[in-house]
Structure formats: C-alpha cells, structure tokens
Amino acid sequence: MKQMCLLFLIALPSALAAQQLEEAPSMFGSDSVQQTLLLLARQAPDLVGYIPETGRRYIKVPRSSALPDLWVQRIQDAFFYDVHKACKAYGQRYLVDWRALASKAARESFWGCSYLANRTFNYFGIRHKAKEWICDRMGFCAYVMRNDPEPAAFAVFPDFERSLWVFIHTIYSQHFLERLPDYGRQVVDAVAYERLAGRPYWVRSADGQRFAQQLRGYPYTADELIYTWSEHAINNLCISCTRATDREWVGKIQRAAERARGLSSN
Numbered sequence: 001m002k003q004m005c006l007l008f009l010i011a012l013p014s015a016l017a018a019q020q021l022e023e024a025p026s027m028f029g030s031d032s033v034q035q036t037l038l039l040l041a042r043q044a045p046d047l048v049g050y051i052p053e054t055g056r057r058y059i060k061v062p063r064s065s066a067l068p069d070l071w072v073q074r075i076q077d078a079f080f081y082d083v084h085k086a087c088k089a090y091g092q093r094y095l096v097d098w099r100a101l102a103s104k105a106a107r108e109s110f111w112g113c114s115y116l117a118n119r120t121f122n123y124f125g126i127r128h129k130a131k132e133w134i135c136d137r138m139g140f141c142a143y144v145m146r147n148d149p150e151p152a153a154f155a156v157f158p159d160f161e162r163s164l165w166v167f168i169h170t171i172y173s174q175h176f177l178e179r180l181p182d183y184g185r186q187v188v189d190a191v192a193y194e195r196l197a198g199r200p201y202w203v204r205s206a207d208g209q210r211f212a213q214q215l216r217g218y219p220y221t222a223d224e225l226i227y228t229w230s231e232h233a234i235n236n237l238c239i240s241c242t243r244a245t246d247r248e249w250v251g252k253i254q255r256a257a258e259r260a261r262g263l264s265s266n
Contacts, residue, residue: 030081030082031082032078032079032081032082033075033078033079033082033111033112033113034056034057034118035078036071036074036075036078037057037058037059037075037113038057040067040071040075041057044068046060047059047060047061047066047067048060049115051115051118051119053119054118054119056118056119057118058113058114058115058117058118058119059110059113059114062110062113062114062115063110073259075111075112075113076106076111076252076256077256077259077260078111078112079106079111079112079113079256080102080253080256080257080259080260081260082112082160083102083105083112083123083160083164084098084102084257084260086160086161086164087099087101087102087105087164090161090164090165090168091219092214092219093200093202093214093215094168094172094187094190094215095186095187095215095217095218095219095220096168096171096219096220096225097219097220097221097222097225099222099250099253099254099257100222100225100226100250101164101167101168102253103222103246103249103250103252103253104124104167104246104249105123105124105160105163105164105167106249106252106253107241107246107249108123108124108125109123109124112160115146116144116146116154119144120143120144120154120155120156120157121156121157121158121159121160121162121163122144122154122155122156122157122163123160123163123164123167124163124164124166124167124170125148125154126154126155126163126166126167126170127152127153127154127155128143128153128154128155129152129153131155131170133169133195134155134166137194137195137196137197137198138166138195138198139198140155140156140157140162140166142155142156143155143156144156165200169191169194169195171225171228171229172184172187172188172191175232176228176229176232177228179227179228179232180220180224180228181224186215186216186217186218187215189211190211190212190215193211194211197211201215202214222247222250223247226243226246226247226250227243230242230243230246231243
C-alpha cells in the first residue's frame with residue numbers, strides 16, 4: 001500500500017470539529033421508517049418495541065420472516081425514501097456507488113428497524129475498537145454496549161448522515177483500500193485530511209480553507225467495494241455475509257429504487 005500523502009493539512013481541535021458537526025443540520029432528515037413502525041405497532045404491537053432513551057421504535061425480531069409480507073415491502077420502501085438522497089449525495093462526494101452504501105445500511109440495520117440503529121443512529125454496526133479517530137478527531141465519543149455476540153462498544157451518532165460519513169471512512173481504511181484496483185488513490189488524500197481536520201473535506205475551516213470542492217474521478221462500483229469488505233478477515237462476525245449475499249442486498253435496494261420510480265412492484 002502506497003503511503004498516503006496530504007496535499008495540505010488544516011487540523012481543528014476535535015471538540016470544535018464535533019461542535020460544528022453537531023450544530024450543522026442534516027440535509028436529509030426524513031423518518032418514514034418510524035412512521036411505518038408506528039402504524040405496524042398499532043396493528044401488531046407484539047412485533048414492535050419502544051426505546052425510551054430516543055423515543056423511537058424498532059422491530060423486536062429483525063428478520064423478514066417475522067413480519068407479514070405486506071409490511072416487509074412497506075418498510076423497505078420507507079427506508080429507501082429516508083436514505084437514498086443522503087447515500088447519493090455522499091456517494092458523489094466520495095466516489096462511491098450509492099447503492100453499496102444504502103444496501104450496507106439496510107443489511108446492518110434491517111432497513112432502519114434494528115434496536116441498535118434506533119438507539120444509537122448507528123446504521124452500519126460501527127465499533128469504537130481500533131478506530132480512535134472516531135472520537136479523537138471526529139468527536140463521536142459516546143458508545144452503547146451490546147452483545148454481538150460478546151459485549152462490544154458501538155458508536156453513537158446524532159443521525160443517519162453522520163453514521164454514513166463515518167462508515168465511508170471505515171470502507172476507505174487501509175486494509176480495504178488494498179483491495180481496490182487503484183488502491184483508492186482517488187480518495188486517500190481526502191480521507192487522511194478529514195481524519196486530521198475532523199470535518200468533511202469540502203467544508204471550509206474557520207479561516208475559509210478546505211481540501212477541495214469535489215473529488216475527481218470515476219466512482220468505485222458496488223462490486224469493487226463489496227470485494228474489499230466482504231469475506232475480509234476483519235469482517236468475520238456475520239456468518240451469512242458473503243460477496244454473493246451482499247450483491248443480493250444491492251439488488252434489493254435497486255428494486256426499491258425501481259418501485260419508487262414506478263417501474264416494479266416486486
């Protein structure tokens with residue numbers, strides 16, 4: 001792996017960076033999944049739980065087989081509505097096929113209905129272990145302990161968008177970049193800059209400087225990205241997670257997109 005070289009560095013204190021991120025409103029704040037879960041709870045209260053800490057609902061058994069067929073598709077479509085704009089916007093910013101982002105969030109959070117997603121806004125199962133930059137530079141220091149299957153600390157975020165931003169940093173970590181065709185040379189400088197500056201590369205610093213307005217290059221395809229994280233030794237907790245099944249989840253997102261455009265009913 002070639003050593004990362006920064007074009008320039010402008011580091012902010014992590015506390016200030018965190019404050020800026022917390023105060024910045026999310027551009028993609030819709031909550032159709034929660035509205036759908038509220039309706040489901042009225043019809044089948046045994047299927048839905050409630051989290052007092054966040055005032056949000058979740059599916060008690062996060063499996064499609066535990067839900068009526070009609071509700072599976074309704075939840076999928078609600079999730080797609082909630083996340084597709086953010087995934088497309090961040091996919092463009094970081095040269096990522098947006099379907100890879102949305103499908104990973106859907107799989108890890110069971111379409112935004114898992115307890116973890118609604119307790120922590122952690123839609124990607126991101127852990128604190130070996131990721132000191134999440135707290136030290138980005139300011140996300142809170143965590144919640146969950147068994148998975150052993151006790152583990154999961155990062156807490158204020159919304160889906162910040163969870164997505166940090167997930168992009170995880171997929172552009174060195175051990176995954178080594179599997180990309182060009183070793184991630186299109187993005188490594190921006191990612192390294194962000195981990196030092198504690199803010200997205202296109203956001204201006206207090207003195208008006210930023211890394212770039214937009215990265216240049218072709219987006220990495222869903223298959224290229226799946227190849228980097230699927231079946232990697234570091235991702236060994238999910239028994240059923242393979243490249244083939246990850247591609248199936250991309251297909252689920254694609255079908256949700258087609259339904260949103262009125263092209264498919266399946």
